[in-house]
Amino acid sequence: MVFYFTSLSHPDKAVIYMGKDKFENENLIKYSFPNDIWFHVEHLSSAHVYLRLEGLEDIDDIPEELVQEMCQITKANSIEGSKKKEVGIVYTFASNLLKEDDMEVGAVYFKAPKAKRYIKHVSKDKEILNPLRKTKVESYPDLKEEYTSKIADMKKEAQLKKTEAKLEEKKKELTAKEVAKQKQKEKKEKAKQIEEFFRKESHDYEEEKEPEKGEDALDDFW
Numbered sequence: 001m002v003f004y005f006t007s008l009s010h011p012d013k014a015v016i017y018m019g020k021d022k023f024e025n026e027n028l029i030k031y032s033f034p035n036d037i038w039f040h041v042e043h044l045s046s047a048h049v050y051l052r053l054e055g056l057e058d059i060d061d062i063p064e065e066l067v068q069e070m071c072q073i074t075k076a077n078s079i080e081g082s083k084k085k086e087v088g089i090v091y092t093f094a095s096n097l098l099k100e101d102d103m104e105v106g107a108v109y110f111k112a113p114k115a116k117r118y119i120k121h122v123s124k125d126k127e128i129l130n131p132l133r134k135t136k137v138e139s140y141p142d143l144k145e146e147y148t149s150k151i152a153d154m155k156k157e158a159q160l161k162k163t164e165a166k167l168e169e170k171k172k173e174l175t176a177k178e179v180a181k182q183k184q185k186e187k188k189e190k191a192k193q194i195e196e197f198f199r200k201e202s203h204d205y206e207e208e209k210e211p212e213k214g215e216d217a218l219d220d221f222w
Contacts, residue, residue, distance in 0.1 A: 002028070002143070005073060006135035008128070009065040015052040016070065018077060020138075022106030026099075029108060031143035033150050034095035037062065038108075039074045042088035042118065046078030048106070050094065059093060059117060067091075071122045072129040082124075089119040 001024060007014035019025040025048045032038065037051040037059065051070050053062065071089045074081075081087045096116070098109040110116060 001138050001140055004137050004139055005132050007066060007069055008131055008135075009063065009069065010053070013054045014066055016049065016073065016132075017052070018047045018049040018073070025106040027143050029094075029097055029099050031147040032094040032097075033147065034093065034154070036094040037070075037091055038094050038097060039070045039089060039091045041074055041078040041081040042090045044078050044081045044087065046074060046081055049074045049077065059091075059115075067119065068125070069128060069132060071119055072125055073132060075122055075124065076129055076133075086121045086123045089122050090116050091119075092116045 001020045003018050003020065005016040007016055017028075019028045028048055028050060032050055033052060035052075035056055037053070037056070039049040039051065040046050049070060051062070051066065053066070056062065070091070074089055075087050076082050078087070092110060092115055096111050098111045099107075100109075103109070
C-alpha cells in the first residue's frame with residue numbers, strides 16, 4: 001500500500017508518495033523512478049517520502065514551497081522526529097540510493113554522498129502540514145508495472161534524442177561540406193578573375209607600346 005498526498009503549491013505537476021511501513025519502503029526503493037526525489041529525516045528512523053515532479057532534471061530546481069511541503073510530511077512521519085522541536089531533512093535523487101543485499105529492511109546508502117541536499121532546523125508548521133494531511137489517500141498501485149513502463153519510455157526518449165543528435169551531426173557535416181565547397185568555388189572564381197585581370201593588363205600594355213623602327217626608317221630620316 002502506498003500513501004499519496006496532493007501538493008498545495010503544485011497540485012498539477014507534483015506527486016508526493018510514501019510507503020506504509022519499512023517493508024513497503026523496500027518496494028519504493030526498488031521501483032521509484034530515477035528522477036524522483038527521496039526525502040528522509042536525518043539520523044532518525046522515518047518514512048521514505050518521495051516527490052515526483054514533472055520535467056525535473058536538476059535537484060536544485062525544486063520550488064522552495066514544494067521542499068517545505070516535503071519536509072513537513074517527512075518530519076510528521078517519523079515517530080521520533082515528530083516529537084522533536086527541530087530535525088534535519090536529507091534528500092536526493094532516487095537514482096542515488098544504494099541498496100545492497102546485506103542491508104537491513106528499509107535501510108539505504110548513497111552512490112554519491114555529495115549529491116545529497118540538506119534542510120536544517122525543520123520545525124512543525126501546522127499551516128502547511130494540516131492541509132496536506134487532508135489530501136492523504138491510500139492506493140495499491142502496481143509499482144513494478146509503473147516502473148517498467150517508465151524505464152521503457154525513458155529508453156525510447158533516450159534513443160530518440162540519440163537519433164536526433166546523429167541527424168543534427170550529419171546535418172552539420174553536410175553544411176560544413178557545402179560551406180567548404182562554396183569556399184573552394186569562390187576561391188577558383190577569384191583566381192580566374194585575377195588571371196583574366198592580368199591577361200587583360202598584359203594585352204593593353206602590348207597595344208600601347210610604339211612599334212620599333214628598322215634600319216630603313218633610319219636611312220630615310222637622314
